[in-house]
Amino acid sequence: MNHQHLPFIILLITGSVICLHPEDMGAKLNDKKQGDRVYPTKNERIRQDHAFKLPQHESLDQLNDNNQRFNFEINHSSEDSVFSASSVIKRKDFIKKQRAKFKIPFDLMYLEEMNETLLPCSPAATGLDSEVTAAVADAIRTVIVTHLHLVFMSEPDICLLNMLWAKGIVLELLDTHSWWIRLFDIDYQSHTQHVLVGSLEWIVVTMEKVKLLYNNSSMNAFNTRWIWVPSFVESDESVSTPWPSRKVSFSNVLNELTSSLQEGMRGIVVFSDRKPSHLYPYETTNASLIKRYVKIGSITAPGDGSWTLKTSSSWFHGNFNILRPLWPRPSFDLQNRTIRITCLQKPTVFEYKEGGGLDEAVGYANDLMLIARRHLNFTDVLVPIDGFGNKDSNGNWNGMVGVLHRKEADIAPLDFTPSYDRSEVVEFGYPVGEDIVLILSKAPAEITKPFLLLQIFSLEVWACIFASALSLGIALEILVKIESILSHKSSWKTWTTRQIGNSLKIFLYQGSTHWPLGAGGRIAASSGLLIALVVGSLYIGSITAFFAIPFRSKPIDTVEELLRSSVRLAIRSKTNTYSTMVQEEDGILHKGRDRVGLFSGTEINTWEFFRIIADGTYALVDVYSSAVGSANSFEKRNEKCKFYISKEAVRTDADVFAFMKNSPIFYQFDKTMQWLRYFGIIEHTKRRYYSVACEVRVSSGGIRPMSVIQVQGSFYVLGIGLFFGFVIFLVEVIWPNAP
Template identity: 20%
Template sequence: MFSHQSQLFSQLKFQHSFYRVIIAGLTKEQMEIVITAKKLKKTRHILGIVKGDKPKHYEIFINTLYWGGGLVHAAGWRGRAFTTVSLDYFPDKISNLRQNPLNVITFEFPPSIIYHRDSEGKLLYRYGWDVSVVEALAQAFNFTIVYKEPPPDERWGDKQPNGTWSGMIGQFSRDEGDVGIANLYITNRQGRRNHQDFSTPFGDDKSCYLARVEPPLPHWMSLALPFQTTAWIASMIGLIITGPILYLIARASAKSKYEERHLQSLSYSILYVIGDLLRQPSGSLPLRTSTQIFVVFLGLACMILTIAYTSNLTAFLTVTRHPKGVETIKELYESGKMVFDLNPFFQRYMSGSENRYLRALSERFESIPNYDDIQPKVLDGEGVMIQSKGYLLYVSAHLAIPQGKPRVRLMKECFSPFSIGIVYQYGSPLKHQFDLVISWMFEAGITNRFFIDAISRSQQLKKQEEKMKETVSPETYEEEEEEGGVIPLGIDHLQGIFIILAFGCFVSTSVFFLELALALFLK
């Protein structure tokens, strides 16, 4: 008889959070076996009626759910009346969990879950965005958090060839956890909802790319930066044609022998223009009115041009310039860079995208389980890392050098926005009331505050660690700003001057030896 009833219960498809189950005709020992069956162990209310030792005597038991498991005696029937008056046979077992433990499955994934360790690597405590949400739920429902982790390198989990799941999802499918947190995207990818229930969202996130900040341009290039390319071309054209124009105007005049002797030389006219441009005008002035007018406007133009250049050059010499990096998915595809991540989750999304560049990038995807192995590849410019925006913001903040200068950045174009939530066991009775509190926190902006506090706290702890270790060294950054934000110029800033001087010496020496060789040849 009991075997037949056990088979019946195994076939029932209860929605555990909403059903009340009454069972009669079993012994207490049989009842305890039934309530631990997978289909009934998370049912909110089970009431069992067990026949007593005497005729017309019955005992009533209720399940305790999260209050310790098993059955508790609720009342007895003694032929004419209950032994307990006004008993609530279906008490609220969720609002106050009486400090009983709930297994929370998680792993380190900042800023959702951040592990703070001592100098020897021992875990001291956890904090973060998701941790704050669970801690708030623990206060609201009075339960004790017991953290459990999935096996190493399995993290969220993936579907195996035999149909089972690894990682967190596998633990929920085996009823090893009550709540799961780890920046969880609310999605039914690969049938995840068949093994776990998602909460109402408490935040939003999207998939972004983390790329390195390109190394700064050499300071000698600052000489070219004050003008745009078109301005340089226009200036060069003006310089090339102005000398010959001055030469032609002077040659066309025949009234001044002095003017004929100097300005009527093409090389002298060109040097005259260059002298004006370098604010070193010739001591000889043109005598012809037309030539004088041309020279006046030439001097005015050269003055404006040189003032504009020198003023802008001062700024560029004191500011570190970085080349423009990739910002869009199309530019990332065209750059030929690799795409890295901790698991193949994002590769599947990219491969199924309507964006042809995303589909192409999925073919350049490489899954590396350890972030410490991805970081050097990103910093070397070998590729980019794809992950949730929240995680990448945390990484970029922690990869900044002591002066706050970033080493990595988020590309401007992201994709696939997702809602973030926690997960429960499939059909968990916790879901209804937990979701209500989560929605209150989200609507009040508390969960967003949790995210900001997690980033801020991690940065403060990092600064404290750096201060204790005294890790600031000249090799970690290019230069320190002195008080007032003024940077003294060094050899590195002025390297362009020496390059020009060296180039001039080389050209001058080459021409000299060429002239010397021609003179000897003509003799």
């Protein structure tokens, strides 16, 4: 290679590198500033966050041109009918693709922090100025975004989309038709957020229709957040916009929106009247740099049933000036508001008097309502009804559930067990306690044992005692015989059974004059005396224990014991216990379905029903509050218990209060019950009503004399002894010469 051409080759290679990587080369030169420390600009920070590089624009005109092409593509794209009535798209992927296509930077609203000149998002063209879009983005960030829907009356506002994208807010962009379809598919318990952008008239008409969904319990008022953005433009014949050209004050916006809402809704309105703010801290002659004053109103409900939209804050220069909470919690002062309470007669839970109110009723649920009334300041009206509520063959609900579903009452303060079917028409609150399903059966009875004196020991023990006495007698007889032979007083040919009788007398605590005289015989006899002492002590102790603690029949503590017994099952009809534990094949009581007797709630509260429980014909399987609450009505203090409560629970259910769906007092009552349970007030209240009277031990005032039942066994043994003695006497008379 010619060395003269070497400089030209180096220059060519260097120039190619610079041409291929101008941006990287410039970045490396900029990184050398301020002592090798890198201070990225705003665009560079955004590029780092979004995984692809943004181009450097030579001029603002080029950026504006690309932005206009981007806006046109967004509004007129035919790809997948982006904004057609049948399309629901995620704005994140679509706008990201369009940005990459037209090379639009993410900080579209402001080129640099030092440059406050507004970019081509023009209020006259879109209906929303940059301050409103920024305020809307900040307002959305005041809620926990789960399912955010952005709906425009007409064409989407690109400035607002850009701002929400820059803030990192994930949402669904919907046209009005698709949004309405989505509303009907939303589950009642879902947490959703909705941003409506359009004319005031359109927003008012839309919310009037939304109220129908609230009234039909299709939407949850407490879980839904609304952000209304009325958009107006000034008269300009050169600009065609979908919004009416008129000036409206913020107070007019609040008043018109208030009339379209209903109690329980939660939302804010973001509005700018296009007046320069007096709060702008810098003097400038450039009108485009003056930040406009954005007003925000929120719903205020004092608790008496009224509601209104009031100014709650303002947004200026990226900050909120809070006057009152944007999302205020419902008032805990109901201002003597009338609350309709549906109820039924249930012992220990809620027992009302005809024509009376909470003051005349009794029960632990009634006591909780009295506490809530003092705390929440309301007036009560009782709406009595029969039954908790079930769906009939026509699909209509009866009982308390039906009353709440028809919005004839606000709350049912009874111990409901939540179920899926009921949750579709009413709303259940926080559990006020646990209600176990148990078995209520006949109380264990004292067992009379006529032959107790013989039943204290088993047959094996009696056999051992007799064998021990016989063995001891034979051993003593041998020892006595050996002693007689050694002393030449007797011979091996003469035998007696005297020592066998003596050994039997030992176990009967009887004496004898013919004990062995030798040391061996006395040691053997002493061992027999020791065994007799132990056996006799055990025998006497067992008799004493029987007199002190009488024998009782074995109670029913588990489902297995209930199914093994001959007792039939009594269950309340139309309850979760029957449907889930008996009817279902995997239910714990399904095997005993042939022995189930169904009873209505009215029958269970009568003595005729509990009489067949007390005599052991049936055993009631029901929740604690119903079974024990009703049974206590027939128990008396200082008397023997008629019923027995199983020690093991069949199942544990939750006790909850039921509310009308979208009830404006749901939050207040639910929070009150949570506090009462947290501080133990609910358990303390229930304990007063569920103490079993017959379990209380009361002093009898002295030792009670023993009854004939307790000592009848000894008389039976005496009678048997006399009978056998008489039989033996007859044998001796008939056969006097018998051996």
